[in-house]
Amino acid sequence: MKKLLGIGFWELIARIILRNRTALLIGIFLITALLATQWKDLKFTHTEANLIPADDKVNVDYQKFLGRFGEEGNLIIIATKDKKIFTPKVYQAWSDLMNTIKSSKEVSLVLSVNNLQKLTRNDSLSTFEFKPLVDQSKVQDEHYLKQIQSELFTKLPFYEGLLFNKKSGAIRSAVYLDKKIVNTKKRKEYILNQLIPAITKFEKDSGIVLHTSGMPYIRTLNAKTIVDEIALFIGAALLITSLIFFYFFRSFRATLISLVVVIIGVMWSFGILATLGFEITVLTALVPTLVIVIGIPNCIFFINKYHQEYHKHANKAKALQRVITKTGTATLLTNITTAVGFATFIATNNVLLREFGIVTTINILAIYLLSLLLIPIFFSYIPSPIPRHLGHLKRESITKFLKWIVNTVKHKRVGVYFTAVCLLVFGVIGIGKIKVSGSIIEDMPKNTTFYKDIRFFEKEFDGVMPLEIMIDTKKKNGALKLSNLRKMEELSQTITDIPELSKPLSIVNVAKSFNQAYYNGNPDFYALPSPQEELFLLPYIKNSLKNAKDNQLKSYITSDGSVARMTTFIKDENGEKMEAIEAHIRNKVNKLFPSPRYEVIITGKASVFQKGTKYLLDNLLSSLFFAFFLTGGLVVIMFRSFKMVLVAIIPNLLPLLMTAGLMGFLGIPLKPSTLLVFGIAFGMSVDDTLRFLAQYRLELSRNDWRIKKSVFATFDDAGISMFYTSIILFFGFSVFMLSSFGGTIALGGLVALTLFFGMLSNLVLLPSLVLTLNKTLANQQELPEPTIDFLEHSDEDIDELEMKNK
Known part of the structure; x- marks a missing residue:
């Protein structure tokens, strides 16, 4: 059977890329320009995430409620505990503020002390009428205002808990937005451009601090923070990955080329989001940064291989061609496995996660394509590497680290297995301590004023989540x-x-x-x-x-x-x-x-979100098992050996269990943000596994199927790239810890930690398992030729093919 994606295929791809450099660059420029024209259609979410499918009973009940009573999340509340509110000057400023708010077309009703109505009996019409509580002609009399305060607190129990707290003396106003604009851009424009400036002016004029909250207000400021952080993430990711990249390669040109590749990838990511019509949410806002974090390791792998090839024969053209010919399938498969980790979200019956899965999968494959095309083309135009650029291949600190790993695998495998079992027990015990959180506000930025205001209303008025x-x-x-x-x-x-x-x-x-x-x-x-x-x-x-x-x-x-x-x-x-x-x-x-x-029907935002978290947990666990299945299937296709599936899965499962255990011991709950960790980390960690196994499979054929020699030879070739890419991924995901959102911080920190564990597991536990479980695979007949030709071929094989094609 003819192997898929064989050496001939990649030799053809290499020729096409290097002989059509100008045409390919023009094509990439035109695609980039076309996608850039779509940026104007980028949309930002105006609602919080609904994690439950539309046809689920929870959503059906919620929609039934909305059908009867309209949008529930249209209430904004403004409050103060300052007793000066019932003095003439401050009361007048408060009254002016409320009248200003009420005059806006976006507001349907304002309920406040200054316009409060009380029910009175009208016997002639057999009805109740609303009459003003406050006589506006007397509001300059402080004694009268104190009487109003007393009447409010003692004679109008209907408003207790709604407009005042009898015990603390806190006063608040209720602003009901027009339900038609609650889930539109107009809500954001009104709150940011009219409401907040009016409140700020009142605070400046009166010297009184106001507390503002309510679902429309929270959602608006939350969404604004998400948008503001996109630039922070992109800038930080570019800075830290480029610094690490330069430290590894000591080449400004290589660093600049890599930055150009990922910046184009970021531009594509925004264009793809707009083209697909997806909104920028707390999840899709991470995509541009993920492109950088995933794209830089691709660049490292290609450039490191280019330097290795150039170091062999000092021929730039041959080195560039061999980069593509030798590693094309291996790099494609590792990117596919990364994409699989994100693509599992597509299988969930949830719009938010499905969109995130679709757009990340497309962008991962897009950044692979850009790396494959641009890096050989760019390096073909610049001078050949100098000895300083190749110094990283023999850097003493890296070689010492790899020697320590080799020594551990060679002489201390029992200790490796004992440590792995202890970590497994640790993870299982910790998992038993994990709690599930369904809080809407838990992941919101704790250092913001609007978050502190939420806590104020929870203390004074028992909450803001309906x-x-x-x-x-x-x-x-x-x-x-x-x-x-x-x-x-x-x-x-x-x-x-x-x-x-x-x-x-x-x-x-x-x-x-x-x-x-x-x-x-x-x-x-x-x-x-x-x-x-x-x-x-x-x-x-x-x-x-x-x-x-x-x-x-x-x-x-x-x-x-x-x-x-x-x-x-x-x-x-x-x-x-x-x-x-x-x-x-x-x-x-x-x-x-x-x-x-x-x-x-018992429903509401808080209820729907909590049930959505449980639904998400069930779906993501299923998706994770699906990712295991896909990865296992890919390993079977590659190696045609089920034993290799076990070798591939165990080193990547252990870091997930360790992270879950840490979450349990540290009190980090399972919630939408932390649930994503496992699918993302597994998809990225398994890259190193496949890269190691691919090189190992090649070394077996080179070393007469001697297992030990092949395993340790694998470290010499694949070890450095695995280390470099893991470090980049660790610090790349750590960038998300700069966020003010607890969920994004947890996502970044936990993925970085899991990938760090994954690197150690793939460099120590994986080769140990290969040495232990592959003792029966000492000859070629017991390890069949792979279906997909992912092996890195020798120079002789490629030279022979080139002679045939001439």
Whole structure:
């Protein structure tokens, strides 16, 4: 059977590249220019990640809720604990701020002390009317403002927890954005260009510090931080990889060529994102930096091989041709395995991960193609290497390190296996300690003002992340029936008793306010009416709801009165209690609102995100097993030996287990960001494995199938490249630790650590396993010729082929 991608194929590719240099450069320039024209279509995400498929029941329920009550994440809250808010000068500034916000077309409603309405009874129309709490003609009187403060805290219990904290004295305003702009670019423009400047001006004029939060605000500043960090990552990655590259090769020209290659790759990555119509999210924002981190090792491998070839015969043209001919398949396969690590995300039933998988896979193959084409072409135009450029091939520090590894593998294999078993036990024990986090805000930048404001609202108002309960009575005006209102009140009490949840808002609070208003605002009557009182109240309530246009009453009940909404907010510490909280609420719901008479949906941003994390965990574990399967299949194709699959998988599985164990012991939870570590690290670490095994397979044929000699000869050729690329990858991924996002920091740090473990595992454990498990493979018949011709051929083989082709 004729081997795939054989020497003849790559010899042809080498000729095409070196004989058509100008045409290829023009072609790459035109592609780059074409992709650059797509940058204008780049889109930035305006929503947080939804990790659950659209047809999953969790998403179906959430969409059903949105269909009834519209976008829930349209509330922005602004608060202060400063007591000077009820002094004439500051109150006027506060009032001006709220009026400015309210005048914006992007805002549908502002609920604040200065425009607060209180319910009053109108017997002539049998309705309740809203009348201003504050007489604006008296606001220059400080004594009057103190009276307003007292009335708010003692006579308007409906607003407790919504607009004030009775214990601490904190005051806040609720700004409801137009639901049509919440998930659009207009939301970002309004918050950044109008809201924040207005708040800043108030703080400067009054000397009072305000705290601002709410889902639209959090999402906007979070997205802005993501965009700001793209330039940071790209710049840092270029700087650190180029410095390391120059340290290894001591050549400005080689360093510059590598930078040009990865910069073109970065330009392509933005163009590909725009062409595919994918938004820049917290994940896809990492792609340009990944192109640099993955592209530089490609450059190292090609340039190192070029220097090795030139060192042999001092012929530049022959060296460039041999780089492509000898290593074409091996480098292609290692890039494919890296792509496979990312491509596993495509198999998940999740749009965010699927897009990340698609765009990274395309870009990994694109940067390989650019490296394969540009490096030989660029080096063909510049002078030949001088001795200083080749010095890294025999650098004493590297050779000492490799000699230590060789000595360990040669004489201390029992110790290697004992250490591996200990690390395996460590990993397994640590895995048992890992927790799953479903927090929306846990990965957000901790050093930002908006994150600190989230914690302020969690302390003062029990959270900002909404948890929604939708109760469908399946009967017209069923939600207004006193019996159902009492059931909702009982459920509200259950929710209030849960420390992590705020006091809920619902039609129950509205009904209590109606009852209080019926008794002329007496707070002692802030309670659900009795059956007798209901007879008098019902006409008032119905007329009030019918005429409710400029207030939020209809936010709690549908127009036909059949479906009620209950909103609470959760303290988003780490999301681990969400499941238990929902189970507790569901248990109470089942008793109060049994199915099928009622349909009760528990949903909201916080709930959907937490369930999405669990869904992601299940999917990524399946994807990781899929990556193992693909890698194993690739090894079988390469070696036609199942024993080699075991040799390839074990050295790459151990670092993953070690990292997982460290996460358990260090208290780093499994969350969307840390879950990505394992697929990415496995796909990149297995490159070194295949590179080592490919060289080993070649050395076997060169050394008459003597295993020991072949293993140690492999270190001489592949060891330096494996070390160089691993160091680049380690520091390249460490760049992500510059991020202000906890998730990105964890992703970068854990991938870097796993790749470092992977390097040691591939340089120490892998050859040890080869020596132990391959004792039966002492002759060529027991190690068949590979299906894919990934072997590096000798100069004699290539010379013979060239003579035939002439």
